[in-house]
Each structure stands twice: as structure tokens, then as C-alpha cells.
Amino acid sequence: MADLIRGNALVADDWTWVRLPESSEPVRKSAGKVVLFKLTGEPAAPEDVIAACEVPAGKVLLPLSVWLKRRDELAVRADAGEIGVWLDSHEEPAELAESLGDNLNRLPVIGVNFPKFIDGRGFSTAFLLRTRYGYRNELRALGDVLRDQMFFFHRCGFDAYLLRADQKPERCIAALRDFTTPYQTSTDGLPPVFRRRVGLGAPA
Amino acid sequence: MYRYDDYDRALVTERVAQYRDQLQRNLAGELSDDEFRPLRLQNGLYIQRHAPMLRIAVPYGMLSSTQLRKLASIGRRYDRGYGHFSTRQNMQFNWPKLEDTADILAELATVEMHAIQTSGNCIRNITTDPFAGVAPDEIVDPRPYCEVLRQWSTFHPEFAFLPRKFKIAVSGTLEDRAVTYAHDVGLQLYRGQTGEVLVRVIVGGGMGRTPILGSVIHDALPWKHLPTYLDAVLRVYNRYGRRDNAYKARIKILVKAIGAEEFARQVDAEWQLERDGIATVTQAELDRAAAAFTDPDAPERPSTDAAFDAAVAADKAFARWVSRCVRAHKRPGYRSVTLSLKPTGVAPGDITSDQMDAVADMADRYSFGELRVTHEQNVVLSDVALADLHRLWQEARSHGLATPNIGLLTDIICCPGGDFCSLANAKSIPIAQAIQEAFDDLDYLYDIGELELNISGCMNSCGHHHVGHIGILGVDKAGSEWYQVSIGGAQGNTTSLAEVIGPSFAAEEVPAVVKTLIETYVEARTPEERFLDTVRRVGMAPFKSRVYGETTKNAEAAHG
Numbered sequence: 001m002a003d004l005i006r007g008n009a010l011v012a013d014d015w016t017w018v019r020l021p022e023s024s025e026p027v028r029k030s031a032g033k034v035v036l037f038k039l040t041g042e043p044a045a046p047e048d049v050i051a052a053c054e055v056p057a058g059k060v061l062l063p064l065s066v067w068l069k070r071r072d073e074l075a076v077r078a079d080a081g082e083i084g085v086w087l088d089s090h091e092e093p094a095e096l097a098e099s100l101g102d103n104l105n106r107l108p109v110i111g112v113n114f115p116k117f118i119d120g121r122g123f124s125t126a127f128l129l130r131t132r133y134g135y136r137n138e139l140r141a142l143g144d145v146l147r148d149q150m151f152f153f154h155r156c157g158f159d160a161y162l163l164r165a166d167q168k169p170e171r172c173i174a175a176l177r178d179f180t181t182p183y184q185t186s187t188d189g190l191p192p193v194f195r196r197r198v199g200l201g202a203p204a
Numbered sequence: 205m206y207r208y209d210d211y212d213r214a215l216v217t218e219r220v221a222q223y224r225d226q227l228q229r230n231l232a233g234e235l236s237d238d239e240f241r242p243l244r245l246q247n248g249l250y251i252q253r254h255a256p257m258l259r260i261a262v263p264y265g266m267l268s269s270t271q272l273r274k275l276a277s278i279g280r281r282y283d284r285g286y287g288h289f290s291t292r293q294n295m296q297f298n299w300p301k302l303e304d305t306a307d308i309l310a311e312l313a314t315v316e317m318h319a320i321q322t323s324g325n326c327i328r329n330i331t332t333d334p335f336a337g338v339a340p341d342e343i344v345d346p347r348p349y350c351e352v353l354r355q356w357s358t359f360h361p362e363f364a365f366l367p368r369k370f371k372i373a374v375s376g377t378l379e380d381r382a383v384t385y386a387h388d389v390g391l392q393l394y395r396g397q398t399g400e401v402l403v404r405v406i407v408g409g410g411m412g413r414t415p416i417l418g419s420v421i422h423d424a425l426p427w428k429h430l431p432t433y434l435d436a437v438l439r440v441y442n443r444y445g446r447r448d449n450a451y452k453a454r455i456k457i458l459v460k461a462i463g464a465e466e467f468a469r470q471v472d473a474e475w476q477l478e479r480d481g482i483a484t485v486t487q488a489e490l491d492r493a494a495a496a497f498t499d500p501d502a503p504e505r506p507s508t509d510a511a512f513d514a515a516v517a518a519d520k521a522f523a524r525w526v527s528r529c530v531r532a533h534k535r536p537g538y539r540s541v542t543l544s545l546k547p548t549g550v551a552p553g554d555i556t557s558d559q560m561d562a563v564a565d566m567a568d569r570y571s572f573g574e575l576r577v578t579h580e581q582n583v584v585l586s587d588v589a590l591a592d593l594h595r596l597w598q599e600a601r602s603h604g605l606a607t608p609n610i611g612l613l614t615d616i617i618c619c620p621g622g623d624f625c626s627l628a629n630a631k632s633i634p635i636a637q638a639i640q641e642a643f644d645d646l647d648y649l650y651d652i653g654e655l656e657l658n659i660s661g662c663m664n665s666c667g668h669h670h671v672g673h674i675g676i677l678g679v680d681k682a683g684s685e686w687y688q689v690s691i692g693g694a695q696g697n698t699t700s701l702a703e704v705i706g707p708s709f710a711a712e713e714v715p716a717v718v719k720t721l722i723e724t725y726v727e728a729r730t731p732e733e734r735f736l737d738t739v740r741r742v743g744m745a746p747f748k749s750r751v752y753g754e755t756t757k758n759a760e761a762a763h764g
Binding site for chain 2: 117118119120121123124125127128131132146148149151152155156178179180181182183184185186191192193194195196197
């Protein structure tokens, strides 16, 4: 059972993370709607798999594809605050924003999946959700969530972390403080170090 | 030279603690080798053929004598009494023990050094002109900008796990000495009409398997926007660069696939998010960084020195060294000196701990305690008084550091190759040595004149073979080592990529092939021409027919 850290505390997870079954024959499609790079594409779930996806009762964190195709049927539950949506590493936050009338804050939780920890796209996704799209509710890292990336997750805007099953939560919480004085600014609002250095705090 | 403040110091100390914990978890079996790999790489640690290799960052190539003495002592204590300067101006140790690496990093931290982001799929050590701050043709001293970017790139939270490695080079001179067109990002600093510093941003250059020169995506970026603009470049790359194939994952492939114009458009759109925001660099910060790179407190000196002139006239060996290893300086009475790490019989870029100590002593005595590492794998003392050159030469010579071959054929750029590197297809150091031995006649070497010969042991091109006047690449064919020879590459303002002359050669054939290329040049050249100029004028054909017609008649048939 994976542990959930919210802020810097180990908490019980009241959300069910819904994933589509691995498709035997993935449909290759280009990454996202704003197709910038068409050479590789990413696997996308076939329609029938999306239609057949079981959405359990209670609070559920749904794949973007399920939310996009079935949001009429899920509207009442969404209004009740029971629906969260997660993006895979290649999926576009713009698509999610569009589906919500550009108000991502209608969702209580957004997840970003890290299929492998070396796939760093989710860091940019999180940064964009927090900045361009103004998302303020829980932003949860999913998948290959390991202690050695905790500091980076946090700085890019995550505030909840569903740890990979083998991780020790107390050590992951400690890793949020691996560094005390990062150089750059990020979504955490910390100014870059050159605006913090003693005597040089004045803005440009 | 830039000195750490409390912020810098805290970060490096915390990194040592973080790495020590990662190492201990790996040694204890808690952290698998596969998962430790990307983490240790971001700390410069490769597992090589014989032992781990630890690559230590030398930010923009600048070292103090104190730091070099520390490297000497690490070389003695944890390695085999030597180190190796790489083509990215870093230092590599080839024989440390894995268990010792955290202790080495802790020792480095005491002299404000580290191995952060010297490898792995992240923003690497930023390189620049080794003659920054002293070159007569300098327009803008690149070092303060490099320091600003060092801080921006160090542990950047968003870009620690890019599709592939990311290399940035900065230049601020008329003559580009930082190979800016062959980097993921090249930044050329220059002055606009009112004297303000602007940046020409070049993206998507690179060597490797797909050599390509970069494209300009912004011609006049005001300097204060560098971090936010580069955030935008990196974000587009991080999100859309290929991750399915390591050979197609560099930014150059993305830029080529969507076109430089479209890439520039996307970067510009992305940039609007952060433009003029909190990450915009302040004048105060640039001034703070610039204050770390002021000219040394050097006494004024006459622009000529009679004793120096007399020594040049009297001693041919000294005169030769001066002609090759001593460069003009922006201040009268001073010169920059390159200490050659390319004597015949030593792997290019290798330096013993004793030599490091000697260089540190010479830097203290003659060059204000500072030195620079060049991407050609030599060491520069940047501020030497004309009157001290003869004594410096004698000292350097006694330590084997005065080979007068800078810029000549035997000043070979060479990666560690198959002797050390587990990525290599073929050995490169023995090839360099065989070529150096074939050209051991100094008079002939000087007659050949300026020539850059670069050797890489594999497609990763650490030896910059694509931009060598003569480039040699180790290739693997059915399990044996072969060498592909190319000509016509160049760095600098007329950067070009070398073209392969034909089928590859066995190791023992390479020196003769180089000799044939040189003979062809000597016969065809006009009095003013360097090898490269002749190649550019007469083209590939005469070289090709001479090499394949005479040296290895059956090359094509023998090994295709």
C-alpha cells in the first residue's frame, strides 16, 4: 500500500487512483492537442477501454481521457467535489484547463504521473499548472515518486506525494528539506537567491 | 575569481550530505544500481571499465592555485597520482573507489568545488573562453554571465531530468573560442548601439551521432532576461524532446524536426509567462558577480622588455615556445601562457599530481594564483609579466609542461577512449600517441603550421572530431576497432563540420594516413595557407585520391 504525504505529513488517502488497464494494442497518437512533436507519439487508450472504465464510488482520481470523454455523466459528482483528474507525463494541462472552462480550481485534486522517475516532463507540467493555469488546490505526484526527487517535486508546485510502495515516508518527508537555500525562484514563491542576498534584496 | 558566500557554501555542503546518503543506501542494497545510476551521474560519477570515474566541475574553466593543490592531493590519495582535463574544462579522476567518492566530494567542498551536474541528463557545467578577461579581442567579459547562469542551472528543480544532457557555452569575443555553434545552447555576448550587453542565442548545435551547427533563435536578447528566456528554451525541450531513443533525444533533433523558426516561436510564447518576472537578473547581481572577476592588482609594466627580447633572440627553443604558447594580453607588458598537456607519450589532457602542484606554484608566483583550463585540454596562466616569461618557461620545462606545440598537429584533442570509457567503440589515446610519434620532428611540425587534430573514441564525440581540421573517430565493426578519418572541420567564427574522406582504417594505418594528408597539403598549399584553408580551397578530392590511391589501395575492398 502506497503512503500519501500531504504537505509534510503522512496522511490517510481518501482518494482512489483509477488507472486504465494496459491496452494490448495501444493506439499511437501524438502527444496532446497542441501537437508540437509528432515523431514518436504516445499510447492513447482506445474508446472502448475508456467507456468500460469502472468509476468507483467515493472520491476518485481519474485519467484525463476518461474525464474528457465522460464528463457529462460525471458532472454531478464533480460538482460534489468527488472527482479529481490525473495527467500522464505526455498529457497537456491545456486540454484539462479547456475542459473546465479554464478554471482548474473546480477540481480539488490534480495528479501528475511519473511513469519513471527519469521522465522529468511532470516537473514542467506542475510548474505550468501552478503558474500559467493558476491552479491552487492539491497537486499530487503519482507513480515513481521517490525520496531523491522530493525537493524538486515540492519546488515545482506539488504539495502531495503518493509514494512508491517501497519508500519510507519519514525519510521522504525529511528529503523535502534536502537543501535550505536554492538558487532559483520557483512556484514556491521563494525569490531567486540574488534577491535574498544580504544588502541586495531590492528588486530590479 | 568567484568566491562562495554562505548560500553557495550551504548548497554544496548539503549536496555532499545528500550524495553520501544515496551512496550508503546503494552500498547497503537499499537503492538499486539502476536507480542509483541517474543520481550518481548527476554527481559526476560514472562506472567505467576499470573503476568509477569521477568528473569534477571546473565552472567555466577557472581554478585557483588552492583548488588545484586540492586536486593534486585527491589525485595522490584517492587515485593513481594523476588526473585528466576533459574537453569540457572539467577534471576527471579515473581510479577512485566507489566507497571513497563521498569523502572526495567533502574534501572538494572545503575548496569551493563539487561534481554537481557534471554528467547525467541535466544542464551541465557551462564552458567559456579560457582567455576571458584578458583577451585583446574581448567585447564582453563572459564570466559574470557564466556565474549568473551557474547559479540558475544548479539544482534547477524543473530541469533535473531532461530527455538528454544539455550543454551551454558562452563567448564574448570577436573570435568565438567557446564553440558556441556546436552546443545545445550557445550564447554570444556583444554590445548594442548604446553599449548595452545583448545576447545572440543559438540552439540545437551539437556533435555526437548527428553533428549539426546551431540556429540563432534570438539575435538581441538583453542580458537580464537570460534565466527566464533559457527557462523557456528548456521547458519546450523538456516537454517535447524525444525520450524514446537516447540517440535522438538531444535538443538539436527537436529543433531540426520542427524547424528553428517554429522552435523560436514556441520559446517566445513560453517566455511570456516569466518575462520580466522575479527571475529577471538585477544590475546589482550582475555587479556582484562582476566584482569577482576584476583584473588582478597587477603593477603597470612597460610594454617591452629588453631581457625578454634578448632571450628570444638567443635561444631558439625559448623563441619557439613563445611563438606557440604565449598569447597577447589586453594590458601592456603582460601575456597569457598556455602550458601544454600534450607532450608525446602522455595521454592528452593528463596531468600528474606533482605537475598540478608545480602549476599551482607557478600560478602563485607568476599569475596571481589563478589558472584556466581550456577545452583543448591545456592549462592557461592568464596574467604573466613579459619579464617573467623566461623564468616561467624554464620552470615549466623542468616539469614537462613546455612542449611548444599549442595549435600544432600534436596538440591533439582526445577523449579517454576505450582505455577507460565504457561507452567507447575504440581506443583513442594510443592513436594520439602514434600520431605524435610520427610527427616528432619539430621543424616539420612548425612547417605544417596550425592544425587541429581531434580524436573521439565513439559517436559521443567528446574529442570534438567533427570540428577538427582532421577528425578521427573510433568505430566498431564486427567487434574490432576501426578509425574513420574526416577533414575540413573547424571551430571559431568559421565553424564547419568535417567530412569523412572514405572507408575507415585499422589503428596501425592511421599515422600513415595522417602523413599522407599532410603531404598532400604541403604540396598543394599556397604560402599563406593553413591545412584547413587548403582543404577549403581544393576540396576533398585530392586528399581522398592520394590516401586511397596510395596508402591503402584496397581499403574499400578490405574493410568497406
